Amino acid sequence: MLGDRRTRRRATSHGQGQERPRRPGDRPAQGSAMHLDIPTLTLVSLLMGISASIGFTSLMTVLHTQRVLRIWVTSIWISTVAIILIGLRNRIPDGLSIVLGNSLLVVANMLTLKGVAAHLELPLRWRWPSTFVLAYAAAFAWYVYVTPNLAIRLLMGSLQAMAFYLTYAYLLLRHGGPDIRTSCRIAGIVMLCNGLFYLARAFIPVDPGSGQNIMLAGTPVAATYVIGILAGLASYFALLQLITERLMVDLRHAARTDGLTGLLNRSAIVAEGRASLARCQQRGLPFALLVFDLDHFKRINDRWGHDAGDAVLQHVTAILREVTRWPDHFAGRYGGEEFVLGLPGADLAQGLEIAERLRHTLAHSHARIDQQSIPVTASIGVSTAQPGLRFEQLVRRADEAMYRTKFDGRNGVSLAEELSLRHATAGDSRC
Numbered sequence: 267m268l269g270d271r272r273t274r275r276r277a278t279s280h281g282q283g284q285e286r287p288r289r290p291g292d293r294p295a296q297g298s299a300m301h302l303d304i305p306t307l308t309l310v311s312l313l314m315g316i317s318a319s320i321g322f323t324s325l326m327t328v329l330h331t332q333r334v335l336r337i338w339v340t341s342i343w344i345s346t347v348a349i350i351l352i353g354l355r356n357r358i359p360d361g362l363s364i365v366l367g368n369s370l371l372v373v374a375n376m377l378t379l380k381g382v383a384a385h386l387e388l389p390l391r392w393r394w395p396s397t398f399v400l401a402y403a404a405a406f407a408w409y410v411y412v413t414p415n416l417a418i419r420l421l422m423g424s425l426q427a428m429a430f431y432l433t434y435a436y437l438l439l440r441h442g443g444p445d446i447r448t449s450c451r452i453a454g455i456v457m458l459c460n461g462l463f464y465l466a467r468a469f470i471p472v473d474p475g476s477g478q479n480i481m482l483a484g485t486p487v488a489a490t491y492v493i494g495i496l497a498g499l500a501s502y503f504a505l506l507q508l509i510t511e512r513l514m515v516d517l518r519h520a521a522r523t524d525g526l527t528g529l530l531n532r533s534a535i536v537a538e539g540r541a542s543l544a545r546c547q548q549r550g551l552p553f554a555l556l557v558f559d560l561d562h563f564k565r566i567n568d569r570w571g572h573d574a575g576d577a578v579l580q581h582v583t584a585i586l587r588e589v590t591r592w593p594d595h596f597a598g599r600y601g602g603e604e605f606v607l608g609l610p611g612a613d614l615a616q617g618l619e620i621a622e623r624l625r626h627t628l629a630h631s632h633a634r635i636d637q638q639s640i641p642v643t644a645s646i647g648v649s650t651a652q653p654g655l656r657f658e659q660l661v662r663r664a665d666e667a668m669y670r671t672k673f674d675g676r677n678g679v680s681l682a683e684e685l686s687l688r689h690a691t692a693g694d695s696r697c
């Protein structure tokens with residue numbers, strides 16, 4: 267049952283110790299039912315805020331690399347401090363309790379917004395939100411000291427919460443990328459519901475006898491506190507879900523990626539290559555594959571050091587990304603200094619053209635590391651899909667062609683098909 271001020275007035279008007287006889291329609295005596303008034307609800311939301319702050323902080327100790335989580339943890343702590351200040355009304359000055367407490371709530375919302383934007387990799391400048399916080403604090407102070415008005419302050423609180431929640435919802439529903447879409451949609455809907463709830467709350471009337479004390483704002487306002495607590499809980503879970511799906515995406519990405527170059531790793535190349543080749547075979551499209559290996563890479567390591575060798579691998583990756591602008595292509599690091607480039611839809615001539623462009627660009631672009639210029643060349647093998655050939659066999663054929671290039675003097679391009687022709691010709695001649 268939600269208590270209100272009238273109940274309390276009636277209870278005290280009979281004086282302490284004197285019990286009035288119960289009449290029909292009277293509320294049950296205290297202790298016989300749960301009594302949820304605004305002070306109690308403030309305490310509940312404070313306890314929930316503290317639990318959430320501690321829970322999110324302990325999560326952050328494990329997931330300390332997640333910048334967004336750090337922003338949200340700060341936001342939750344700030345809102346908890348804000349609720350403490352608001353809850354201490356009548357015990358501390360109004361400036362601290364009402365003005366600072368409510369301004370901190372807006373700061374917390376702003377930080378949550380910052381986190382949502384960072385989660386979606388959207389830029390968010392501080393200038394406008396900071397101006398909004400200052401204007402909000404000034405307006406709040408006005409309605410505390412100059413023309414005290416609890417109803418307007420409640421309206422302002424509801425409208426700012428509505429504006430923030432609707433903005434989170436818009437960003438999550440509009441900008442959630444395909445890999446994190448599920449959590450963004452769920453969180454977006456939760457935020458949208460919260461926004462609509464705060465919009466509805468803006469129309470809830472305040473008990474006219476409450477004066478300037480929110481604790482006496484009446485049963486309808488107290489009821490919105492209950493929903494507000496549930497809405498807060500739902501948004502904490504929504505944030506958790508956003509973080510969890512992002513982590514899953516990061517883990518999947520890390521499992522597929524080579525840490526040094528950011529290209530696909532060996533197992534991801536095989537998985538991607540099999541799927542891509544199967545698609546091309548189904549549609550009757552050609553498929554070309556390049557395998558290339560850096561020339562005398564050991565010498566680079568020996569002469570300039572292992573770090574310089576790593577930097578050369580990154581330089582080669584940048585060239586690879588620049589040179590190969592083929593639709594749906596995939597590139598990966600197959601081994602130490604061996605790379606693979608899959609070109610779905612490319613025929614032999616196109617595969618050879620890209621291979622030659624790559625070789626030429628590499629040979630003419632020295633890697634500049636610590637003001638030193640390190641020459642880099644590569645030996646390339648090219649193979650194309652044949653009926654019944656599996657992806658691994660295609661890689662093996664391109665690899666053999668690449669070794670042919672090494673054998674022929676490096677810094678060149680060889681064709682697997684040419685090699686088979688050579689083998690066949692040699693076989694024929696021996697017969």
Ligand SMILES: Nc1nc2c(ncn2[C@@H]2O[C@H](COP(=O)(O)OP(=O)(O)OP(=O)(O)O)[C@@H](O)[C@H]2O)c(=O)[nH]1
Pocket residue numbers: 526559560561562563564565567571572573574575576579601602603672
């Ligand atoms: N810096 C660095 N070196 C690596 C990495 N992975 C493998 N290597 C080195 O790459 C070198 C490969 O040497 P080799 O297989 O002899 O080949 P190469 O010197 O390029 O000679 P050719 O292939 O015959 O032209 C070895 O010294 C490996 O230690 C890496 O991630 N970073």
